[in-house]
Amino acid sequence: MQNKKSKLKKSSPFEIILIIVLAILALITIYPFYNVVIVSLSNTQASATYSPYFYPHVFDLTGYKTIMQDPYFFKSLNTTVFVTVVGTAVxxxxxxxxxxxxxxxxxxxxxxFLGMxxxxxLFSGGMIPTYLVVKNFGLTNNVWAxxxxxxxxxxxLIIMKNYFTTFPISLEEAAKIDGANEFTILFRIYVPISAPFIxxxxxxxxxxxxxxxxNALLYINQKSLAPLQIYLRDVLVSFNNQLATQAQSMLGSQGKVHVQSIQMATIVIATVPILCVYPFLQKYFVKGAMVGSIKE
Structure with a gap:
């Protein structure tokens, strides 16, 4: 504690101002998502009554219950999980x-090949030619689209290629002397060494x-195949009448459907899972981001 105080005393006025500015920017960045979370745990009437809204004055989980009872939510979640896992592997x-x-x-x-x-x-085929290619391959209304x-x-690809060029040629030559082929060199030598980078x-x-x-908006027309982000878009842009009916039935005749709470709950559900992945990759992420920045 004394070391922190001594460091703070030794800090120049510019450093103190910089810390304050960065702290303010951090709060400005974090507060929108924090506001989404607390509104999702409350209702629109409470959030409108208590302004500014820093904590849920009325604890209400109707938004989450409504989303969880919608069968299309789980279908969209399954599609997104499949696309994320299989797509990332590919x-x-x-x-x-x-x-x-x-x-x-x-x-x-x-x-x-590098030139191509x-x-x-710099150039792409455009939306319509790409759509025709996808359609001719029979990928419309297919998760593989x-x-x-x-x-x-x-x-x-170019960043990875530049990274692999930094490996010494002697490493590959030594592996070939031991009888290793290209696949062995890549998956048993290069990939383990490059774990943080990968x-x-x-x-x-x-x-x-x-x-x-x-891509889902362009190539997917079946609602049962739509990913979670399309589901989120439908909830935010055009509130589903079926969701409103489900929420009203849970609240009863005395209650009132709070559209914004359901929308905020959908945003939280769509955001939190991918945020939970980051802590497991954080140590690799920090190392990978520093690859190439330090020369031994």
Whole structure:
């Protein structure tokens, strides 16, 4: 405690002001999500009566009960979990294998392939041609339409390729002397060494797949196949009459349906699961973010 006080005394006025400014910015950043949580635990009438709203004056779980009783919520949750788990696995497998191959200067046509990859970062086929390709492959109204069209992120691929080029060639040569082939070198040497780096990009991919909604909006017409983000969009933009009926039946004739509480509860349910993944990957994320920043 004394060390903290002594450090604070030794801090310059600029550092103190900087700490205060950063603390204010942190509060400004955190408060919107905090407000969503407490409104979801209360109701619209209470949040309108007590302003500013810092804690739930009326504890009401009607929003969560309404969402949990909607069968389409669990269908959308299952779709999102499948797309996140399988999609992230496909993303990482293609990214790791492609970046490993492209990191080898002996690859025939390596510059051509890299040029084509860079070309896709600057130009795309457009929405309609992409839709026609997806339709011709029979992926419309299919969960794979949310996985295969975005199976590879070229920006992440280039970063991984640059990272693999930092590995000493002697490491690969020593493995080949022991009889290892390319697959053994990649999955038994490169991947274990790159665990923090791979975990970082796995988190990036997982967040993208969890928040997937654009491809679902374009290629998915069946409500039973819609992901969680489309379900959230429907609740926020056009409140479902079925949800209103369910909420009214739980509250009884004396109660009143609070649309905003149900909407905020949906946001919390759609956000918290992916937030729970971060603590397990935090130690790898910090190491992976520092890869390449320190030269030994």
């Amino acid at each position: 993303n990482m497998f293609l990214s790791v294998t492609a970046s490993y191959v492209l990191s080898k200067k002996r690859l025939l046509g390596r510059n051509f 990859i860079l070309f896709t970062m 949310m996985i295969l069209p975005c199976a590879l992120n070229t920006y992440y 975990a970082t990009f796995s988190l990036f991919y997982a967040v993208e797949r969890w928040n997937e909604w654009w």
